[in-house]
Amino acid sequence: MKKTSERIKQMVIKEFIQILRDPRMKAIVFVIPVLQTLVFGFAVTTDVNNVPTAVFDLDKSFESRELVRRFEASGYFNIRVMPGSPAQVQELLDRSTVTVALQINPKFGTDLLRRIPTSIQLLADGTDSNTATVALDYANRIIKKYAQDLAGPPSSLSARVDVRQRAWYNPELKSKNYNVPGVIAMVIMLTSLLLTSMAVVREREMGTMEQLMVTPLKPVELILGKTIPFALIAFFDMILITMLGVLLFDIPINGPLLLLPLSTAIYLLSVLGIGLFISTIAKTQQQALMATFLFYMPAVLLSGFMFPIENMPVMFQYVTYLNPLRYFLVIIRGIFLKGNGIAILWPQMTALLLLGIGVFALSAFRFKKRLG
Amino acid sequence: MFMKFLRIKAIAKKELIQIWRDPLSLALAFMMPVLLLLIFGYAISLDVDNLSTIVYDADRSSTSRELIDELTASGYFSVVRFADSQREIDTYLDTGRARVAVSIPMDFAKTVRTGGTAQLQIIVDGSDSNTATIALGYLSALTELYSQRIAGERITPLIETIVRVWYNPELKSRNFIIPGLIAVIMMVIAALLTSLTFAREWERGTMEQLISTPVKPQELILGKLLPYFLIGFIDMVLTVLMAVFLFDVPLRGNVFILGIVSGVFLFGALGLGIVISIVAKSQLVASQISMVATFLPSFLLSGFMFAISNMPVPLQIISHIIPARYFIIVLKGIFLKGNPLRILVMDAIFLLIFGAAVFVVANKKLQKKMV
Numbered sequence: 001m002k003k004t005s006e007r008i009k010q011m012v013i014k015e016f017i018q019i020l021r022d023p024r025m026k027a028i029v030f031v032i033p034v035l036q037t038l039v040f041g042f043a044v045t046t047d048v049n050n051v052p053t054a055v056f057d058l059d060k061s062f063e064s065r066e067l068v069r070r071f072e073a074s075g076y077f078n079i080r081v082m083p084g085s086p087a088q089v090q091e092l093l094d095r096s097t098v099t100v101a102l103q104i105n106p107k108f109g110t111d112l113l114r115r116i117p118t119s120i121q122l123l124a125d126g127t128d129s130n131t132a133t134v135a136l137d138y139a140n141r142i143i144k145k146y147a148q149d150l151a152g153p154p155s156s157l158s159a160r161v162d163v164r165q166r167a168w169y170n171p172e173l174k175s176k177n178y179n180v181p182g183v184i185a186m187v188i189m190l191t192s193l194l195l196t197s198m199a200v201v202r203e204r205e206m207g208t209m210e211q212l213m214v215t216p217l218k219p220v221e222l223i224l225g226k227t228i229p230f231a232l233i234a235f236f237d238m239i240l241i242t243m244l245g246v247l248l249f250d251i252p253i254n255g256p257l258l259l260l261p262l263s264t265a266i267y268l269l270s271v272l273g274i275g276l277f278i279s280t281i282a283k284t285q286q287q288a289l290m291a292t293f294l295f296y297m298p299a300v301l302l303s304g305f306m307f308p309i310e311n312m313p314v315m316f317q318y319v320t321y322l323n324p325l326r327y328f329l330v331i332i333r334g335i336f337l338k339g340n341g342i343a344i345l346w347p348q349m350t351a352l353l354l355l356g357i358g359v360f361a362l363s364a365f366r367f368k369k370r371l372g
Numbered sequence: 373m374f375m376k377f378l379r380i381k382a383i384a385k386k387e388l389i390q391i392w393r394d395p396l397s398l399a400l401a402f403m404m405p406v407l408l409l410l411i412f413g414y415a416i417s418l419d420v421d422n423l424s425t426i427v428y429d430a431d432r433s434s435t436s437r438e439l440i441d442e443l444t445a446s447g448y449f450s451v452v453r454f455a456d457s458q459r460e461i462d463t464y465l466d467t468g469r470a471r472v473a474v475s476i477p478m479d480f481a482k483t484v485r486t487g488g489t490a491q492l493q494i495i496v497d498g499s500d501s502n503t504a505t506i507a508l509g510y511l512s513a514l515t516e517l518y519s520q521r522i523a524g525e526r527i528t529p530l531i532e533t534i535v536r537v538w539y540n541p542e543l544k545s546r547n548f549i550i551p552g553l554i555a556v557i558m559m560v561i562a563a564l565l566t567s568l569t570f571a572r573e574w575e576r577g578t579m580e581q582l583i584s585t586p587v588k589p590q591e592l593i594l595g596k597l598l599p600y601f602l603i604g605f606i607d608m609v610l611t612v613l614m615a616v617f618l619f620d621v622p623l624r625g626n627v628f629i630l631g632i633v634s635g636v637f638l639f640g641a642l643g644l645g646i647v648i649s650i651v652a653k654s655q656l657v658a659s660q661i662s663m664v665a666t667f668l669p670s671f672l673l674s675g676f677m678f679a680i681s682n683m684p685v686p687l688q689i690i691s692h693i694i695p696a697r698y699f700i701i702v703l704k705g706i707f708l709k710g711n712p713l714r715i716l717v718m719d720a721i722f723l724l725i726f727g728a729a730v731f732v733v734a735n736k737k738l739q740k741k742m743v
Contacts, residue, residue, distance in 0.1 A: 024652070028660045035664055039672050043683045046502035050681050078681070093538060095715055096701060099681075119534055126540030127708050129548045130418045130502065131679050136535055137509035168465060168495055175501045190663070198656050206575075283396070285655040286568050290400040293564060297404075298411055306677075307416040308503055310424060310471075316415040330468060337499045344467055 007217055011225025019195070019229065033187045033237040034244065040183045041249045045175040048134040050078040054098040056089050057082065061109025067120075067146055071102065076138045089123065099125045100135050112150060177252070180245040181336040182305050185328045187241060188234045188264070189271050190296055195230045196275030197288040205284060219368040227272045234271075238264050245336075254339030263331045263349055269356030270324035276363035280370050299325050324359075327352040379587050383595025387569070391599055398603075401565060405557045405607045406614070412553050413619045418545040418677075420506040421448050426470035428455040433481035435522070439492075442518050443474065448510045461495065471497045472507055484522055539708040550621050551707040552676040554611045555699040558634070559641050559670040561607055565600045566645030567652075567662035570738075574653045589738040593731070597642050604638045615707070624710030630703075633716070636723045637699040641666070643730035644695075650737045670696035695726045 020026050053071065057064050071077045080098055083089050092098045103121035111118035122139055124132045203209045212222060242260065245251040274295060282288035301307065302316060303325035309317055320326045327348040334340030334348075342349070391398055425443070429436050443449045452470055455461055464470040475493040483490040494511055498504045540547045573579040582592065612630070615621040623630075644666060652658035672678065673687060674696035680688055691697050698719040705711035713720075 019656075022654060022657055024657050025660075028657065028664075032660065032664055036668065039668060039687075043687045044672055044678050045682050046505075046678065047682060048505070048679070051679075052681055094705075094709055094711060096705075099679075122535045124535070124537045126537040126543050127548055127704050128679060129540055129543040129545045130506075130677075132537060132540075133543055134505055134509065136537075137506075137513075140535075141512075168498055178499050178501055194659060194663075195656075198659065202656065284394065285659075286394065286397050286572070287400070289568065289655075289659045290397055290404070290564050293560065294400055294404055294407065297408055297560075301408075301411050301416055307418065308420075308500060310422060311417045311419065312415045316411075333499055334468075338466060340466060 004218070004221060008221050008224050008228070011217065011221065012228050015199070015225060015229040019199070019233075029191070029233055029236070030240070032191060033183075033241050036187050037180060037183050037241050037244045037249075040179045041176045041245070044179050046130060047175050048131050048138070049076055051076060051100055051131065051135045052098045053077040053079050054081045054083050054089060054092050054101040055079055056084075056086070056101060056103045058106045059104045059108040063109040063112045064104045067104070067143070068102070070142050070146055071139070074138065074142055076135065076142075093123065093125050096125065096127075099128070099131060100139065102139070115151075176249050177337060178333070180241070180249050180251050181332045182329055183245075184238050184241045184264075184332055185267070185303075185325055186300060186305065187237050188267065189299065189325060190292075191237060192230050192234050192268065192271045193275045193278065193292045193296060194289070195233065196227060196272055197278040197282060197292055198285050199230075200226055200276070200279035201282050201285050201288045213371060219371050220364070222371070223276065223364055223367055227276065230275070231265075231268050231272060234268055235261065235264065251336055253336055255335035256341050257335070259335055259342060259345070260332070263328065263335075263345075263352070266349060266352045266356055267324060267328040267331075270352065270359050273356060273360035273363045274324075276367055277359065280363065280366040299323050302326075303329055305329060321351075322355070324352055324355055327355070376588075376591060379591045380595045380598070383587060383592055384598040387596050388599045391603075401561060401603050402607065402610070404561060404564075405611050408557055409550070409553065409611055409614050409619075412549055413546060413614075416549070418502070418549075419543075420503050420510070422450045423448060423472050423503070423507055424452045424470045425449040425472040425474060426453045426455050426461055426464045427451050428458055428461055428473070428475040430478040431476050431480040435481035435484055436476045439476065439515075439518055440474070443511075443514060446510065446514055448507070448514075465495065465497055468497070471500075471503065472511075546619060547621050547708060548704075549677065550615045550619055551703040552674070552700045554608070554615065555637070555674065555696045555703055556667075556670050556676055557611060558604060558608060558638055558699075559666050559696050561604055562600070562638065562641035562645050563648075563662040563666035565603065566597070566642045567648045567658045567666075568655050569596050569600075570646065570649035571652050571655045571658040575655055583742050589742055590731075590735050593643075593646055593734050593738060597639070597646060600642050601635075601638060604642060605635065608634050608638065621707055623707055625706030626713070629713055629716070630706045633699070633702050633720050633723065636720065636727055637695060637702075640695050640723060640727035640730050643727060643734055647730060647734045647737060650734060650741065669694045673697070674700050676700055695723055698722045 020029075055068050055071075057068065068079065072079050077100065081092060083092060083101075089101050089103070093101060101123040103123065105119065105121070108118055108120065120143060122136065124136055126132045203212065217225070238260070246253060275292075278288055278291045278295070282291050302309075302312070302320050303323055304320070305325070309320055309326070312320070330348050331345050331352070334345050427440055429440065440451065444451055449472060453460075453464065455464070458475065461470075461473045461475060465473055473495040475495070477491055477493075480490045480492075492515060494508075494515075496504045496507055496511075537543060570579070573582060587595075612623075616623050645662060648662050648665060649658050652661055670676070673680075673683070673691045674694050675691070676696070680691050680697070683691070701719050702716050705716050
């Protein structure tokens, strides 16, 4: 047994030398997770703020200006232009210069002074349906609040139900709290898949696989030697992203931190297994790259990373049960945001473990067969 | 910059034969866009509906049931469980079995009847901030309506808001995602296809053989680019056809302009892959760089799904050099807005400049390496 561990160790060392010999590769192992975290933390936000807005004010009264001021003060709307004609409004929306246009009719102010119900027009560019939905909701609230303020204190009859709204786990509803932990899962998956599948295929493409096979290395040792280095890189990336998330983006860690490496290890079992599997199908690195992508994209899209699983048709919801990313995302977000412990997360961890053992065993079997 | 058409043709032919000999890669190149489009078209939606909701109704009166009916009838919420205790709400939210919790207090109906103010508690799982924001919006609109109704008064509000949504009146996320997705797919395909072409020649040692022929760098680049341009363009046509006929995304603008601008974009995207391939020299490195340089920015920083106006200023500035940004404006403009060329011309010109610049850089880099 001592020999086995020695041989695996040598193989791991060789693999590390090979990956990191290229100085650019060293940079890549470090740069990719950092870049992804930065982009997801800063850019990928579905929070709707600063919506570019045009105001077509035909009234120019104190009241209309007050309403516009409230739009601006809310922080949700950024008033870019004050167009002078309907044609200009159309042009602004066509050119995507603004997303929302507010049109205030000439008698708005006088109507309000006389307490006559009046109307206001809200135009939205529906191209981005998400932003439009949220922006319209904000706009409606601002207008309603203004109308209420003008109408004076509510009569004792109105507003009989007082609604207390609270958002748990992420009270300020920040996108980054949701996204950054997810990046750990994404980065680990992409780098591990690509590195494993391409490294094995390269060995075959260059003909060095034969050399490895004539050594006393057993197939199992070969598989472990090929996967352990990438597992270590994945752990490094995980720690890196966690540190960035906590230090730079103030992502809370509400749960037991120790659960993170444990679940990462379980998750890696599936991911490396799939990487090995791809390497048994692909003959060239090009094929490995494309096959990796063919798996990776659907896996990300059908994981609940950006798109809620409940919204999917039932058939696709079943497909997601085969996706290791799905379980790992629940675990990571549980640990970071919800403060979940093993008592709550054990079903996900068990599922991930079973999936991992299954995939890894299947791949190892195919891998061995291809060697023999 | 003198080029011989014959030599370009020869290189293109060689490359085509190589692609043809690798049917798996070719099949993947056509499967990828189809698969992605199917997933985006059928499986994924940002529309918030059928949110799993847990209700704790301590009142169990007809009034409280009416409120619950109102919530479910909206289609946005589907009640997965009627809780027996407040504690159960915690468990359901913690385990993610419910995303929204509505808790109705014991004396709800009585308070409402006697004219007091009843309190309603709503908890939303905020970890998915987007869904939570939209859900809270729906909830406040619904409860307000309900509140007004049971108060028996239907006072016309002082200001009536008339809302009109242009270009995508039903606010379908599919119409918003699919045109942009075409740009992302093109970028991914370009990266996957061309980023390995030169790296492969370097790795296998066949680059030296190419260098020893009279072929010039620009001829080599164009010759290698053409076959992939063909594949990319077929993918493009495929995705547009699927968008229009399978997913009913309206195509309101000029198809001819769409074709030309797509060609220009594709040239730049493939060119970028070639630059990466020349610089990287190893397939492993090339694949990783192309991921960072092409796929991620076009997916995340292009305005494909995430509004650029929301990003911090430095990233907004960076987004200006991402070609997908301009192509997405063109795609959404032609598909949804029916924009004429007049409005899109600046974006098209940028794509042209990008393509030319990438070609020049590829040339320079290759020239240096070939000597």
